[in-house]
Amino acid sequence: MAHRLAVLVHKLTLPPNYTLSRRSRSELRHYCLAHLDFNWAKLRALKEKYGEKVTISDPGEVGSVLLTSEHETIGIDEMVKEFEITLLDEYLDNSRAYRHKPGIME
Secondary structure, three states: OHHHHHHHHHHOOOOOOHHHHHHHHHHHOOEEEEEOOOOHHHHHHHHHHHHHHEEEEOOOOOOEEEEEEOOOOOOHHHHHHHHOOOEHHHHHHHHHHHHOOOOOOO
16 A cells, blocks of 8 residues: 555655655645545535636546645635545545454454
């Protein structure tokens, strides 16, 4: 998984360290990573509403996208909350929690 994230970050010309891009997101509030599972319709609705003010970058073969807000007053965090988009960290946390349930990985 770490390699796939590195590919996503590299293809989008962001810092090659995922931890750094998480820190940058909190500083800039205009970028975030979202997983595609459970988010397809939400991402379409986001793009439909905000149009050119939001960019959804998908390098392919990763299962995650970079969301970028170009809106003057609305950051990507607000957009994510509005559409209840599952961010990559939350998706991975939920996946790990599910795998550790009794009987799942036995």
